[in-house]
Amino acid sequence: MDFDKMAVYHEDDGIAVDVILNCFGSQKISVVYLESDKCDEKMKIDISFIISHQFELLHLIEKATASYIDKIYTKKLDKLTLIKIYLFPDVECQYGFLFDWLGDIEHGIGVKIKNLKVEDIGGAEIAFL
16 A cells, blocks of 8 residues: 555544445445554554455454354344444554444444453444544
């Protein structure tokens, strides 16, 4: 990814860029670098990692969300849409994924990944706290 050509913009929670992760679909996904106002080297490294490990991340997330949805909602995983990814400037190798899910459109699902392991899963706020 050519970071010099990225369109960086400000969101309420920090600086952001849009990426396309083919394994999650063809839509642009906002990647927010929480509480930051500039794109630094850590942000670039985190985005590169997510892009290069997107299929592995998808597999981890699908497995965890299917189990979570079955346990909490006693439903099967159906349409799960990635809305946003959160990066944490003070934490290494940790990423928050925010999903829209048809089974709970009001709250969505948040998944926090650290070191390629699901650290937490639950409501949307899990992705950015």
